[in-house]
Amino acid sequence: MKVKSNKRFCPSARRMEKKKNHRIKRKRNEKPSARELHRPRSSDANAIFAQLLASLCSRPNSVIFINKCLFKLRRSVLISQTSLTSTLALLPTLLRSTRVEIVCLAADIIGAASLVSFDANEEIASDSETVKGLISLLHSRKRKVLLSACNAILDFSTTTCARRQLLNFSALNKLMFVFLQIFDGLECVCLWSDGDGSFCSLKIGIKEDKLSLVFLTATVVLINACEAEQLQGIPQSLSGAFLVILKQIRVRVSDQEVIKGAGKWNEEGHLCKSSITVSNLAECIFRLSINASQLTGLLSFEVVQRGLFGASDTSFKDFISNYWEVSPFLLARTMRDPDMHDMFGAFVQSLSWKGSVPSLLSSILQRLVACFPIASDEQNILNFLDEAKGKLGCPIVYQQDIRVVKTERQSTKEMHYFRDFNSSCVKEPQYFTFHEILKCGQAYNEGYTVALRGLEFRYQSISAIADTLALMFGQPSVGANLYLTPPNSQGLACHFDDHCVFVCQIFGSKQWTVYSPPSQLLPRLYDNLLGSVVDYTKAGRREFILREGDILYIPRGFPHKACTESGVGDGSPGFSLHLTLSIEVEPPFEFAA
Structure with a gap:
């Protein structure tokens, strides 16, 4: 006997079945939630690829559908880091489209994928057609396309492999060319910080067109990624014009009152904030200046020999035979040929001397940046950049670039005006801000000498003299320091050096005392001279008064000191x-004995 189910006869069971079917039907008709919409599935990229391929092959004019596919692909790349392996083959075709929307979306996808995934960045970099297609967009006349292409290049250039590919396909030259075409001058340049506040991390903002700033940023990034050979391959017309603009920006940055903790720019100023830091800008100027070396050039050997050793044809040979590392040598102004080339003339003109010491001090110290030490035997200048690139463009550093000192008469100890900066407890670089530079004028009035190092890196005219002199003596480099001393004052204490010096009197006059060396063995380069105590009272001495145009040679190991005197009777201003x-x-x- 069969037992019939009572389900059909049970009202409660029937109601439950009806509710279940209603829930299933409602779920089928419901739209997916926002969370579900933004949760890409593993098959998304393949599906989008298939849809794009079909659209490009059979429906080339379905722009709206292609745009939808590209939007989905971009979202999938950003959220789930979807691989572009399948879609990569279509990117060159998409980048060649005549439709602005398609081209911009394709460029955005390249940029997005490059940022979210190192593997995707390498995939794109390995596909030459895609890289060349992206670079080809820089020929567009559409600002929207240019902006998308340059942003994509910036995002793409975050890896060494990508930067190498961009440089291989001449992206740098195209970026520089377009920038010079669209750039319309500087309106406002300022510094801002994300919170670090250190001089190295201060970024540069420009109140300027966003497109120009993006091209400027991308160009700086690629220039700073160049090897020496690639720098040499940049056409001089491009590098020269771009270097001029970079220097204009650098001047605007330097003209500001740069202090630690620089605040963000007022948002109401409509500032376009770049990712270029002060050190990025300085490195770019440094790199392009390597190719501009012909602008500096060298002075002829004849000009330097006559300027330092006299007008006679045999004067240099006589100096080497009788004075070099043996005895002091004075070339007085009265011994000069009046028609002789003044090798310091260009430097004097660059000082903007207006007859007052404050203006002279201002013209020397304004816009100076730190010159970090470089080994004299360094063969590849880019190796130095790798070591110092994060510090380039910083304000001058006390003891490294500048000293403000005086020595009381008959004293052997120097006093520093900025005593806190000279403390042995200080380990971090002590940067000179605008306020410290202003204080140098007060220090001068109190009898302190302002000593500035690294003039060979700061003035082209001095660099030309130093380079020629280095070649003349067969040495890797020649340094140049500048000393401004007030009347009736002594700057450095009596000391001797591990190098030979030529003292060139530019303005005013100074009295020098040079003593006999304490030892027959001259100090070797880099010898530790600190703490060397010498009884100068028993040593032989020679006195020299240097006036404008005079030059005094002092061999290494010869103790010396110098001071200014007022009223020397020759109309000298005293300083x-x-x-x-x-x-x-x-x-x-050196030759062994």
Whole structure:
């Protein structure tokens, strides 16, 4: 006997079945939630690829559908880091489209994928057609296309492999060319910080067209990624024009009152904030200046020899035979040929001397940046950049670039005006801000000498003299320091150096005392001279008064000191500005006895 189910006869069971069917039907008709919409599935990229391929092959004019596919693909890349392997083959075709929307979306996808995934960045970099297609967009006349292409290049250039590919396909030259075409001058440049506040991390903002700023940023990034050969391959017309603009930006940055903790720019100023830091800008100027070396050039050997050793044809040979590392040598102004080339003339003109010491001090110190030390035997200048690139463009550093000192008469100890900066407890670089530079004028009035190092890196005219002198003596480099001393004052205490110096009197006059060396063995380069105690009272001495145009040679190891005197009877203003050219005699160049 069969037992019939009572389900059909049970009202409660029937109601439950009806509710279940209603829930299933409602779920089928419901739209997916926002969370579900934004949760890409693993098959999304393949599905989108298939849809794009079909649209490009059979429905080339279905722009709206292609745009929808590209929107989905971009979202999928950003959220789930979807691989572009399948879609990569279509990117060159998409980048060649005549439709602005398609081209911009394709470029955006490249940029997005490059940022979210290192593997995707490498995939794109390995596909030459895609890279060339992206670069080809820089020829567009549509600002929207240019902006999307340049943003994509910036995002893409986050890896070494990508930057190498961009440089291989001449992206840098195209970026520079377009930038020079669209750039319309500087309106406002300022510094801002994300919160670090250090000089190295201060970024540069420009109140300027966004497109120009993006092209400027991308160009700086690629220039700073160049090897020496690639820098040499940049056409001089492009590098020269771009370098001029970079220097204009650098001047605007330097003209600001740069202090630690620089605040963000007022948002109401409509500032376009770049990712270019002060050090990025300085490195770019440094790199392009390598190719601009012909602008500096060298002075002829004849000009330097006559300027330092006299007008006679045999004067240099006589100096080497009788004075070099043996005895002081004075070339007085009265011994000069009046028609002789003044090798310091260009430097004097660059100082904007207006007859007052404050204006002279201002013209020397304004817009100066730190010059970090570089080994004299460094063969590849880019190696130096790798070590110092994060510090380039910073304000001058006390003790490294500038000293403000005085020595009381008969004293052997120097006093520093900025005592806190000279503390042995200080380990971090002590940057000179706008306020410290202003204080140098007060220090000068109190009898302190302002000593500035690294003039060979700061003035092209001095660089030309230093380079020629280095070649003349067969040494890797020649340094140049500048000393401004007020009347009736002594700057440095009596000391001797491990290098030979030529003291060149630029303005005013100064009295020098040079003593006999304490030892027959001259100090070698980099010898530790600190703490060397010498009884100068028993040493032989020679006195020299240097006036404008005079030059005094002092061999290494010869103790010396200098001071200014007022009322010397020759109409001198009493103060002194002199330049020292230092020849470092490297140990490998010395001959054994």
